Amino acid sequence: MxxxxxxxxxxxxxxxxxxxxxxxxxxxxxxxxxxxxxxxxxxxxxxxxxxxxxxxxxxxxxxxxxxxxxxxxxxxxxxxxxxxGPLPGEPKRGTYLSWLFHYQGVIEPLMMLKWAGIDNEVLRYQMRSFEDAVAHIDAALADGPWLLGERMSAADLLISGLFLFAKIEPEQPRVRDWIKRCTDRPAxxxxxxxxxxxxxxx
CATH class of the missing domain: 3.40.30.10 (Glutaredoxin)
Structure with missing residues (x-):
């Protein structure tokens, strides 16, 4: 076990x-x-x-x-x-992996920098900004209610959980609706x- x-x-x-x-x-x-x-x-x-x-x-x-x-x-x-989560060889596997790693390597670090009030030209060049990261999420949600389109995955729980944990409410209605869909689930x-x-x- x-x-x-x-x-x-x-x-x-x-x-x-x-x-x-x-x-x-x-x-x-x-x-x-x-x-x-x-x-x-x-x-x-x-x-x-x-x-x-x-x-x-x-x-x-x-x-x-x-x-x-x-x-x-x-x-x-x-x-x-x-x-x-899509398995190797299944549709959207690459998209799924990309969101998981993008969260860990870009989205959460950018949120922490924003939280700490740190703004640096090198960091902006390498990772953009937290606002850019949220815009990326918003663009992905144009193709469906979830990050992978019609299929919900662990990536939705992972990334939406950041907004809940950090008590951040994004300005984009589509992102706000997606967070609510995730956080309203019984689990x-x-x-x-x-x-x-x-x-x-x-």
């Missing part, structure tokens, strides 16, 4: 939502761990195998998977029957409700 190391109300909540969306909770041992929070609370958990003491982290025997995009790709490939609501309840009882 796979083991998922999760800290409530963190970046790993989107993985919890994906696990629920895929209907694979009975195939994964979910273990809660502590992490160092931005407000200075918490701290590293010796039970967490993540090399940086962060989440999410997924353990499959001797194999360790971390970074949200990597964990999502691993789960959607490992449990293809859930249909949350997403259940994951955040569980985490919020735990935070209130902590």
């Amino acid at each position: 796979l083991t998922f190391f999760h800290a409530p109300n963190s970046r790993s909540t989107s993985i919890l939502a994906l696990i629920k969306e895929m209907g694979i909770e009975d195939k994964i041992d979910i273990r809660e761990v502590t992490i160092r929070r931005q407000d200075g609370s918490g701290g590293p958990d010796p039970a967490n195998p993540h090399p940086d003491g962060k989440v999410p982290c997924l353990q499959d025997g001797d194999d360790l998977v971390y970074e949200r995009a990597a964990v999502m790709l691993y789960l959607t490939d490992r449990f293809p029957e859930a249909g949350m 997403e609501k259940a994951a955040w409700a569980e985490d919020n309840a735990k935070a209130m009882n902590a």
Whole structure:
């Protein structure tokens, strides 16, 4: 059985939502761990195998998977029957991989730079801006309700989760509607409700 190391109300909540969306909770041992929070609370958990003491982290025997995009790709490939990610050789596989890696390498770093108030000419040249990244999402959604067109995938949960977590409301109506479609899904609501309840009882 796979083991998922999760800290409530963190970046790993989107993985919890994906696990629920895929209907694979009975195939994964979910273990809660502590992490160092931005407000200075918490701290590293010796039970967490993540090399940086962060989440999410997924353990499959001797194999360790971390970074949200990597964990999502691993789960959607490992449990293809859930249909949350195109497999090698299937249509839109390349688009799916591109969105996962674009999120990890461009979208989230740009959001963090915006959050930190950092603006640099070299960074703008290499990665553009967070506003450009949102415009890219908006353009993709012109072809369908999801990033892959008519098919929802883990990429939708991954990227929409950033806006929810960071409490960012984009100006583009199409992007706002897409975020609402993602966050209104029963699995997403259940994951955040569980985490919020735990935070209130902590």
